[in-house]
Amino acid sequence: MGEKASVLVIGGGIAGIQASLDLAGRGFQVYLLEESPTIGGRMAQLDKTFPTMDCSICILAPKMMECYRHPNIKLLTYCELKEVKGIVGDFNVKVLQKPRYVDEVKCTGCGVCAEHCPIEVPNEFDMALGIRKAIYMPMPQAVPRCMTIDKENCIKCGLCAKVCRAGAVDLQQQPKEMDLNVGAIIIATGFDQYDPREIVEYGYKRYENVLTALEFERWICASGPVGGHLIRPADGIIPKRIAFIQCVGSRGLKFGSPFCSSVCCMYATKEALIIKMHAPDVQVYIFYNELRAFGKGFQEFVNRARNEYEVKYIRGRPGEIKEDPKKSLTIWYDDTFTREIKSLTDVDLVVLCPALIPREGNKRLAEIIGVELDEYGFFKVKHPLFAPVDTTIPGVFVCGYCQSPKDIPDSVAQASAAAARAAEMLAQVRR
Amino acid sequence: MTFEPTIIAFLCNWCSYAGADLAGVSRFSYPTSIRAIRVMCSGRVDPALVLEAFINGADGVFVMGCHLGDCHYLIGNFYAQRKIKMLKKLIALTGLEPERLRLEWVSASEGARFAELVKDFTNQMKALGPSPVAGEKPDPNILENLLAAKAAVEDFRLRVLVGREGEMVDEGNVYGEKVSQEEFDEIMDEAIAAEYIRNKMYIMLKKVPQSVKELSKRLNIDPRNVLRHIVILRQRGMVAMAKVEGTTPLWAALEVGGR
Amino acid sequence: MAQQKEKPRVGVFVCHCGINIGGFVNVPQVVRYARTLPNVVHAEENIYTCSAEGIASIKEAIKEHDLNRVVVASCTPRTHEPLFRGACADAGLNPYLFELANIREHCSWVHMREPDKATEKAKDLVRMAVARVSLLEPQEEPEIDVMPTALVIGGGISGMTSALCLAGQGFKVYLVERKPELGGMLKKIYRLYPTGEEASRVIGDYVNAVMGHKNIVVLTSANIKDVKGYIGNFEVTVLKEGEEIKLKIGTIIVATGAIEFKPVGLYGYGRYDRVLTQVELEEILKGGKSAIDKRFFKLQRVVMIQCVGSREERPPRAYCSRICCMVAIKNAMIIKEWYPDSDVYVVYQDMQTYGKEYEEYHRRAREAGIRFVSYTKGSPPEVTALPNGRLKVVVYHALLGIRRELDCDLVVLSTPLIPYEDAKELSKMLKVPLGQDGFFFEAHVKLRPIDFATDGIYVCGTAHSPKDVGESVSQALGVASRAAIPMAVKRLRAEAITSVVDESLCSGCGTCIRICPYGAIQKDERGIAKVIEVMCKGCGTCGASCPERAISMRHFKDEQIIAQIHAILRRVAA
Numbered sequence A: 001m002g003e004k005a006s007v008l009v010i011g012g013g014i015a016g017i018q019a020s021l022d023l024a025g026r027g028f029q030v031y032l033l034e035e036s037p038t039i040g041g042r043m044a045q046l047d048k049t050f051p052t053m054d055c056s057i058c059i060l061a062p063k064m065m066e067c068y069r070h071p072n073i074k075l076l077t078y079c080e081l082k083e084v085k086g087i088v089g090d091f092n093v094k095v096l097q098k099p100r101y102v103d104e105v106k107c108t109g110c111g112v113c114a115e116h117c118p119i120e121v122p123n124e125f126d127m128a129l130g131i132r133k134a135i136y137m138p139m140p141q142a143v144p145r146c147m148t149i150d151k152e153n154c155i156k157c158g159l160c161a162k163v164c165r166a167g168a169v170d171l172q173q174q175p176k177e178m179d180l181n182v183g184a185i186i187i188a189t190g191f192d193q194y195d196p197r198e199i200v201e202y203g204y205k206r207y208e209n210v211l212t213a214l215e216f217e218r219w220i221c222a223s224g225p226v227g228g229h230l231i232r233p234a235d236g237i238i239p240k241r242i243a244f245i246q247c248v249g250s251r252g253l254k255f256g257s258p259f260c261s262s263v264c265c266m267y268a269t270k271e272a273l274i275i276k277m278h279a280p281d282v283q284v285y286i287f288y289n290e291l292r293a294f295g296k297g298f299q300e301f302v303n304r305a306r307n308e309y310e311v312k313y314i315r316g317r318p319g320e321i322k323e324d325p326k327k328s329l330t331i332w333y334d335d336t337f338t339r340e341i342k343s344l345t346d347v348d349l350v351v352l353c354p355a356l357i358p359r360e361g362n363k364r365l366a367e368i369i370g371v372e373l374d375e376y377g378f379f380k381v382k383h384p385l386f387a388p389v390d391t392t393i394p395g396v397f398v399c400g401y402c403q404s405p406k407d408i409p410d411s412v413a414q415a416s417a418a419a420a421r422a423a424e425m426l427a428q429v430r431r
Numbered sequence B: 001m002t003f004e005p006t007i008i009a010f011l012c013n014w015c016s017y018a019g020a021d022l023a024g025v026s027r028f029s030y031p032t033s034i035r036a037i038r039v040m041c042s043g044r045v046d047p048a049l050v051l052e053a054f055i056n057g058a059d060g061v062f063v064m065g066c067h068l069g070d071c072h073y074l075i076g077n078f079y080a081q082r083k084i085k086m087l088k089k090l091i092a093l094t095g096l097e098p099e100r101l102r103l104e105w106v107s108a109s110e111g112a113r114f115a116e117l118v119k120d121f122t123n124q125m126k127a128l129g130p131s132p133v134a135g136e137k138p139d140p141n142i143l144e145n146l147l148a149a150k151a152a153v154e155d156f157r158l159r160v161l162v163g164r165e166g167e168m169v170d171e172g173n174v175y176g177e178k179v180s181q182e183e184f185d186e187i188m189d190e191a192i193a194a195e196y197i198r199n200k201m202y203i204m205l206k207k208v209p210q211s212v213k214e215l216s217k218r219l220n221i222d223p224r225n226v227l228r229h230i231v232i233l234r235q236r237g238m239v240a241m242a243k244v245e246g247t248t249p250l251w252a253a254l255e256v257g258g259r
Numbered sequence C: 001m002a003q004q005k006e007k008p009r010v011g012v013f014v015c016h017c018g019i020n021i022g023g024f025v026n027v028p029q030v031v032r033y034a035r036t037l038p039n040v041v042h043a044e045e046n047i048y049t050c051s052a053e054g055i056a057s058i059k060e061a062i063k064e065h066d067l068n069r070v071v072v073a074s075c076t077p078r079t080h081e082p083l084f085r086g087a088c089a090d091a092g093l094n095p096y097l098f099e100l101a102n103i104r105e106h107c108s109w110v111h112m113r114e115p116d117k118a119t120e121k122a123k124d125l126v127r128m129a130v131a132r133v134s135l136l137e138p139q140e141e142p143e144i145d146v147m148p149t150a151l152v153i154g155g156g157i158s159g160m161t162s163a164l165c166l167a168g169q170g171f172k173v174y175l176v177e178r179k180p181e182l183g184g185m186l187k188k189i190y191r192l193y194p195t196g197e198e199a200s201r202v203i204g205d206y207v208n209a210v211m212g213h214k215n216i217v218v219l220t221s222a223n224i225k226d227v228k229g230y231i232g233n234f235e236v237t238v239l240k241e242g243e244e245i246k247l248k249i250g251t252i253i254v255a256t257g258a259i260e261f262k263p264v265g266l267y268g269y270g271r272y273d274r275v276l277t278q279v280e281l282e283e284i285l286k287g288g289k290s291a292i293d294k295r296f297f298k299l300q301r302v303v304m305i306q307c308v309g310s311r312e313e314r315p316p317r318a319y320c321s322r323i324c325c326m327v328a329i330k331n332a333m334i335i336k337e338w339y340p341d342s343d344v345y346v347v348y349q350d351m352q353t354y355g356k357e358y359e360e361y362h363r364r365a366r367e368a369g370i371r372f373v374s375y376t377k378g379s380p381p382e383v384t385a386l387p388n389g390r391l392k393v394v395v396y397h398a399l400l401g402i403r404r405e406l407d408c409d410l411v412v413l414s415t416p417l418i419p420y421e422d423a424k425e426l427s428k429m430l431k432v433p434l435g436q437d438g439f440f441f442e443a444h445v446k447l448r449p450i451d452f453a454t455d456g457i458y459v460c461g462t463a464h465s466p467k468d469v470g471e472s473v474s475q476a477l478g479v480a481s482r483a484a485i486p487m488a489v490k491r492l493r494a495e496a497i498t499s500v501v502d503e504s505l506c507s508g509c510g511t512c513i514r515i516c517p518y519g520a521i522q523k524d525e526r527g528i529a530k531v532i533e534v535m536c537k538g539c540g541t542c543g544a545s546c547p548e549r550a551i552s553m554r555h556f557k558d559e560q561i562i563a564q565i566h567a568i569l570r571r572v573a574a
């Protein structure tokens, strides 16, 4: 036969990318399936990463390119998993390629079409804070470097096809089904952000100067919608006082999910530091319940924020946020140390740190593949201590945030773990 | 016509070159003054290359790397920082404005920052005017000084000090003793001044044999110091006594095994 | 100057990129200009040089004009260099005899409003590329063989997991443990959170599996004495009971774990025998309820104090030890189970019950009646002895704002995991770094959490930082993947762009060895620097710092860069 053993990786975030690179690096054929037009996942949206403050896309983009170039990796972006049949060593998989209406081979990603497209749409990649066109590339570092037409918003004016010198636009493209045979499957579908609109007291989407953390990552990012300038969304004024609210919809505090998202205390600290580095005079407050800085170098990072940068950590739970006519905000909170109801006034910007929850789509995936989810919607593992990447079905593994809340390094390590288990199992099946 | 500076930019492949690419992708315009040379890491920028650019008439040299802590090669940009620090001090001795050399960190996501920096540096160079060694009639004195500076950074001493600065200051020397940053800077400053003068003397002596007194007058330094440098140059096999005029020995440069 | 065998014959291809370049830069003019440059024997324009036609036309021109160098003036090399290099290789040209002039990202797109100047700049960029490409040399990517044998140092749960996973993939594994028995920290632990299993039973299963595996050689009571060589070809000397064993190894995994901090002088530890650490408590719990009764008669009230010796203002113990909150909850619940009438207090700063399981675990503990009392760093609890031999803990409850005095039978201190003192020696032997906190320090905190910067050496488990068993096992499997990559490929292909030492110039000062973050330069028997090509990543920092200027960088030689400088500054290329 001589054919390479192959593995399907579902989800092109940092976890999926790492698992793919590990497997491809040792000679497996990898299919990396991603539902959006580009790989990169959440990490691509982040500005910097704690605790080292590395620029996120700078360290991620080379890995994305490596996936693109690797002779053993086939990228299946803008694709959907339709069906899985068979057992370990021999899964038959059906994948649906959604039409991009742009020929991936011909498109050079030059972007002239987008300049001409008359339709403006909020850019999901920028958490809808910025604008893209109906023909678009989610971000400049997208992989593959190929435009996509979003059919829902396209008015079929054909301008893009006219200006494209490469003749890459193909408005007649049809969905395409692919059949793959793989020996193992790795799931790495990451997370979504809890929608804090449910907590009406915080006024998310009612008050313009209330953002979620992911929105803030884009807002403050140099390649984001406002070029990384620290300004208020409502009126472009430079803020003087910014507050972060932790555990919004996490840890069973009234709304949302019972679990702890594990990364919010740290990314809030990181975002606070980013602010302080932009503008040292801005006062930054973090309202927390319990400060969880349990990873390598994390407590040191918090100490730095507190002592060197004078970020103010307040142990207390905000009950309500009120907006004044100037769009500034007042936060009412009970200070858990003094047991008093207090208020913080003249806050220019509030950043909510919502629970990070398993993706809605996990249910459907679990059905298709036949694996189990736990009570929250994360993929269940065989044993939390001794088999942390094996799902309930042999040959199907899981890694990254979709297994349980974790940060980037833990996702990367776990991705390698999933790769190792897949390799080990295939070595045994093929023997 | 207004003066258009020519700026050579050494960009590291992973961050600053990518930042420049992003400036392009985002269509941030900036002046046409800049010519980029791609290197894998800002740590690759040998001080001699920077001086080579100035000697050939660059109005400005821009070195860019990843932000500290972000280096693709972990620590290359720290070495770049130390090299540039040394170079600026050295260039100040030559009569060329040290502001013509600039080091900045630009990440792959900072397209706008890249464009801003190029604008800013170009304006700065415009305000300074053309490099004294650019164009048809370069200032012979400064040119000679720059050649001396280049020879100095090609020599063992400055290179080894720069290469070992981190070790000495952060980890301690072979005896496990740390050298404070101030102490190290002092050693460095002295070495820069000495190596520069020695190479300058060597170039002067290459043109015509001279006495300690003549050198002292031309360089405007104490004859005793001149003699000290001559002794060291002699030890290094770079100069020798050419002849004696009356009671005054004249010194001449020797051909040194070229590389 | 480089000795060239043949005179450069350069072909230049200038891309319109639709209108992206052509709309702002006068491409035909650039092509005409290119023809006037030295060494250029062919120049043409393409609508899209990267399209199938463009590539075909490069290949054709190489044949037709007998080109031995190619320049494409188009977009950024960061995305397109591999494509054009491939085209050169297809046409039989060494792919390193190629250069890109970036006239899109660095020119047309940023000078849209100044088309004339943009055209002039594009010409300059092409001139630079031609000057550089004329001096480029063919490069080969060196290869080395990799021994498909791994060495795992440390026989705790991490080391055993890695060994089993690698052995399961068919690699030979040496597992070296310095204690007489495998098992590590878990040998001292009673039950495991969050599942409640008995650690000894699990460890027993693992030890049997490891001992019984045909691909694993277990060396207990053994120490690493010396490590030489590099990825694929390490030579390791192990000292076992006075005997030296020499091993040839491809990859090395560090799984040496950590120990608990003994808080001598804190909260009466070492003075009162009713003050224990969590490990000491675990060891008693292993003896069952009778062991407790024997030692303490019975337990009416137990106080556990968190963050003892951890989360301090300064390193080395500024970190949070990650596991202690769950350990305290676990043991508190065991005590509560055995003595339902007892009061068990956990006195804490922040409960680090992160993730999905541990938050739930915390809730279960509260429901089971464990009492949680919060203190702040500024006012820690105090422990004193009572005349009857019991203890008194005074704590200021920060959330309720009241002072509590608790008489108790037992105080348990939750102290952090700390690195072994002799980890330093191992780190020196392996030439890998330790962090400020004394734990092994990985290559990149975010994206290479279990690799070392030095190729072929990896780290997992509590040797890296405190973590629980699940996280240790995750990392241990992870390193089994990382280490398997080179061993599965068997031959490693390295970067062509590496540094080269000119032996006649090297004085053996060792500056480069210090500088290289990858340990890619070593001294040979003569004391002269030698580059291990497969480990070199090609940054060039060593060369730019070499005091003797004895190191040059392939593909980024001084003269190649100087050619670019000259091309920029001397309007007419020499």
Ligand SMILES: Cc1cc2nc3c(=O)[nH]c(=O)nc-3n(C[C@H](O)[C@H](O)[C@H](O)COP(=O)(O)OP(=O)(O)OC[C@H]3O[C@@H](n4cnc5c(N)ncnc54)[C@H](O)[C@@H]3O)c2cc1C
Pocket (backbone or CB within 6 Å): A010, A011, A012, A013, A014, A015, A016, A033, A034, A035, A036, A039, A040, A041, A042, A043, A046, A048, A049, A050, A051, A079, A080, A081, A188, A189, A190, A191, A213, A214, A217, A263, A267, A270, A356, A359, A361, A362, A365, A399, A400, A401, A402, A406, A407, A408, A409, A411
């Ligand atoms: C505001 C914020 C800041 C953060 N800051 C940091 C930080 O500084 N440092 C740090 O370490 N961590 C940080 N994190 C956490 C970090 O984002 C995650 O740990 C990491 O992104 C998890 O990676 P992943 O690959 O598991 O998931 P993701 O990044 O979510 O990737 C999952 C991928 O799978 C795709 N996918 C999903 N479902 C399907 C499907 N059904 N079919 C196909 N594809 C699918 C998605 O499109 C996505 O590309 C932060 C998180 C947030 C919210």
Ligand SMILES: Cc1cc2nc3c(=O)[nH]c(=O)nc-3n(C[C@H](O)[C@H](O)[C@H](O)COP(=O)(O)OP(=O)(O)OC[C@H]3O[C@@H](n4cnc5c(N)ncnc54)[C@H](O)[C@@H]3O)c2cc1C
Pocket (backbone or CB within 6 Å): A385, C153, C154, C155, C156, C157, C158, C159, C176, C177, C178, C179, C182, C183, C184, C185, C186, C189, C191, C192, C193, C194, C222, C223, C224, C255, C256, C257, C258, C259, C260, C278, C279, C282, C323, C327, C330, C417, C420, C426, C460, C461, C462, C463, C467, C468, C469, C470, C472
């Ligand atoms: C009090 C306490 C309770 C705990 N309870 C739980 C729990 O309930 N659930 C849970 O998930 N986790 C628990 N943990 C954490 C758990 O113990 C660790 O996650 C786990 O032991 C880590 O395994 P390891 O193999 O990385 O390190 P270790 O278990 O420390 O093993 C390292 C091994 O390496 C050997 N070694 C060290 N140096 C060398 C050398 N130079 N050469 C050769 N060999 C060497 C050591 O002798 C040791 O055998 C607890 C920890 C403590 C302290």
Ligand code: SF4
Pocket (backbone or CB within 6 Å): B073, C498, C499, C515, C516, C517, C518, C519, C520, C521, C531, C535, C536, C537, C538, C539, C540, C541, C542, C543
């Ligand atoms: S070029 Fe960089 S990686 Fe290679 S030997 Fe020199 S310092 Fe090390």
